[in-house]
Amino acid sequence: xxxxxxxxxxxxxxxxxxxxxxxxLKRHMRTHAGVKPFKCQLCQKPISNNSNLKVHMRTHTGExxxxxxxxxxxxxxxSTLKSHVRIHTGERPYKCQLCQKSFASSSHLKGHMRTHTGExxxxxxxxxxxxxxxxxxxxxx
Numbered sequence: 001x002x003x004x005x006x007x008x009x010x011x012x013x014x015x016x017x018x019x020x021x022x023x024x025l026k027r028h029m030r031t032h033a034g035v036k037p038f039k040c041q042l043c044q045k046p047i048s049n050n051s052n053l054k055v056h057m058r059t060h061t062g063e064x065x066x067x068x069x070x071x072x073x074x075x076x077x078x079s080t081l082k083s084h085v086r087i088h089t090g091e092r093p094y095k096c097q098l099c100q101k102s103f104a105s106s107s108h109l110k111g112h113m114r115t116h117t118g119e120x121x122x123x124x125x126x127x128x129x130x131x132x133x134x135x136x137x138x139x140x141x
Contacts, residue, residue: 015106016094027051 009018010025014032019025027049030036036046038053042060047053055077058064064074066081070088075081083105086092092102094109098116103109111133114120120130122137131137 017106 009020010022011018012025012028012032017028019028030048036048038047038050039045040047040053040056045056047056058076064076066075066078068074068081068084070085073084075084086104092104094103094106096102096109096112101112103112114132120132122131122134124130124137124140129140131140
């Protein structure tokens, strides 16, 4: 009798994102380590891996190849589409361990955590104000 093969996902211990291959997890870990060996030829932005560089290039081209089947919106990355679909399904898999609020995306949870830590990483280059959310800095500008 043949042995069944199952792909066991590899999970990032920092953000809980899963990958089907260990090499993809290894590449992903660069994002947490701050290692960014790739650079956009148009704007010089440093990027952690070739895959993210391809997605980043879509900000310059405007390409949005991932379409939501439930509404008219389209997205530049499959992960952004996946997060968007949660708006329709109501799924909120990212839970705050401190207050039990849950979120549809890891980035929303990360922003929420700043309400607990008081961290304000978005700094105005013109004055001394800082903000917990990037959109608050944009509004300020």
